[in-house]
Amino acid sequence: MYKIILVRHGESVYNQQNLFTGWTDVALSDHGIEEARIAGRLIKEAGYTFDIAFASVLKRSIQTMHYILDELDLLWIPEQKSWKLNERHYGALQGLSKIDTAEKYGEEQLHLWRRSLTVRPPLLKKDDPRSPRLEMRYNQIPDDQIPYGESLKDTVDRVGEFWHDCIVPLIQKKEHILIAAHGNTLRALIKYLEDIDEKTLTDLNIPTGIPLVYELDDDINPIRRFYLGEDEHIERKTNEVANPHNVNE
Numbered sequence: 001m002y003k004i005i006l007v008r009h010g011e012s013v014y015n016q017q018n019l020f021t022g023w024t025d026v027a028l029s030d031h032g033i034e035e036a037r038i039a040g041r042l043i044k045e046a047g048y049t050f051d052i053a054f055a056s057v058l059k060r061s062i063q064t065m066h067y068i069l070d071e072l073d074l075l076w077i078p079e080q081k082s083w084k085l086n087e088r089h090y091g092a093l094q095g096l097s098k099i100d101t102a103e104k105y106g107e108e109q110l111h112l113w114r115r116s117l118t119v120r121p122p123l124l125k126k127d128d129p130r131s132p133r134l135e136m137r138y139n140q141i142p143d144d145q146i147p148y149g150e151s152l153k154d155t156v157d158r159v160g161e162f163w164h165d166c167i168v169p170l171i172q173k174k175e176h177i178l179i180a181a182h183g184n185t186l187r188a189l190i191k192y193l194e195d196i197d198e199k200t201l202t203d204l205n206i207p208t209g210i211p212l213v214y215e216l217d218d219d220i221n222p223i224r225r226f227y228l229g230e231d232e233h234i235e236r237k238t239n240e241v242a243n244p245h246n247v248n249e
């Protein structure tokens with residue numbers, strides 16, 4: 001049996017303000033830094049260690065990876081960053097308030113944009129200042145792959161590809177792996193690994209900064225997954241993600 005640890009980054013400054021984030025490169029809030037450190041301590045207490053760590057190219061994920069590794073005194077291990085682990089690209093919704101969006105377009109539309117498998121957000125125009133094409137870090141993404149707004153299904157495809165090409169070979173080499181990524185990237189990965197039905201996927205919300213242990217069999221098929229930490233705390237944090245209207249009220 002193999003084990004791998006996934007973690008959604010700690011609370012970001014956009015999470016704090018209930019803004020659509022996607023590929024916007026915002027930092028962790030002070031609370032998010034604390035969440036990342038606590039995640040590191042939970043992982044340490046549970047006796048896990050890592051040979052290599054992965055993050056997206058967004059700083060909230062990279063910072064989370066570093067705070068966790070720091071708690072484990074493992075800042076020296078190799079790390080790899082990839083845009084394929086980036087949050088789902090939220091298109092023209094990026095930077096908008098989730099609460100204002102619900103008021104403007106209705107709860108149902110907001111829910112579709114946030115949690116359906118196939119609905120894409122309104123796409124960014126190619127000349128939008130938020131376009132990833134304007135950023136050096138995305139220079140290597142071919143034109144036909146660079147997103148201007150993704151459905152979760154689009155994210156499943158790129159995350160699944162990354163899992164298959166970059167993570168699986170390392171698991172087979174018995175490397176201990178940490179992946180610090182994003183809410184919808186992790187939902188996408190769970191969809192890819194377990195092929196869960198759409199209803200279950202719609203209800204699946206990933207709390208910030210809580211380590212998720214995945215147990216995998218010899219063929220890298222999932223056996224089970226579980227969070228580290230106290231159930232009540234995890235449930236409260238999961239509900240906060242499910243219903244951003246109640247967060248910070």
Ligand SMILES: O=C(O)[C@@H](CO)OP(=O)(O)O
Pocket residue numbers: 015019020021022023087088090114183184241
């Ligand atoms: O805004 C985002 O990028 C994501 C994660 O923070 O939000 P949501 O939970 O609404 O998909």
